[in-house]
Amino acid sequence: MKTLHSPVGVIRSAGYRLTRQRRLVVDILAESHEHLDAEAIYQRAKGRDARISLATVYRSLALLKQTGIVQEHSLGEGHGHFEATQPSPHYHFTCRTCGKVVEFEAPQVLGAVRRLCGKMQLKVVEVHLLLSGYCSHCGIGRMDGDDIQI
Amino acid sequence: MKTLHSPVGVIRSAGYRLTRQRRLVVDILAESHEHLDAEAIYQRAKGRDARISLATVYRSLALLKQTGIVQEHSLGEGHGHFEATQPSPHYHFTCRTCGKVVEFEAPQVLGAVRRLCGKMQLKVVEVHLLLSGYCSHCGIGRMDGDDIQI
DNA sequence: GTCCATGCAAACTGTTTGCACGCGC
């Protein structure tokens, strides 16, 4: 059973240096509870340290992902979005009209996945469930099952 | 209730022209039951019609996606993969070692999603469930729960 | 014949990399 450390502790105990830039990226993701993309993280980082570069943001994100501190999600926009790893797994819905992202938990999904993958002898490391459609606001008047398929 | 037409019928009844190139892309996806990316589709298409261009493949895929004839999946490689829309929804597992993609059905997942989204007033149009980990072959000796999180 | 679709090449977006300098340990 893995003990939970602070991001800073994880970075150091994995043998990586704790640089100003890495700490900055961690902080930005820990503070913001949105799903930022690399560019947005870079912009925020630049606000606090004008010298940081986009390449470093990407390199930091790769390292943080590898150590499990952050997770990357594909939210249907064709590029990555990042968030600090949460204690309990959750999934995402994105609205096709307004772009809003709704997070939700779904323990049943994990159960079903676990059962299925046990049968198929698959060792699952990551689970991404991504829904898209229309949120409660944008879905008004969209009862015309035209592209509603579920 | 939407009637099922042949891809060709769907294209024409949506008011689009049925060109040699569009038919070719449809055929390639219908024949191959793999998850091809745009480049792979382009290579196969060139084999049958040397004049086709990659841009047209992309344009055709966009149109076929919009009409529901094909689906795009993000299989964790950072670029899109395409397959002909199947009658019953299914999901994907990709092996981190050998890259193999395993398809599986999971009606329970759809049920859970439907229930949750009903509560949250979300109208769901698309459901993507993507697992990654190690397949039965590559997973041997990987019992050391180090990065196994589910 | 009309107008949408195509081919080509150039543009664009997101991401990665090579290399010399900088800084955490």
Place this chain on the structure above:
DNA sequence: GCGCGTGCAAACAGTTTGCATGGAC
């Protein structure tokens, strides 16, 4: 001080677009 990490700019992959020509209807 050693060696990993950074900044910069250039390279890269995947995808999109502008424009003149071609082909479906």
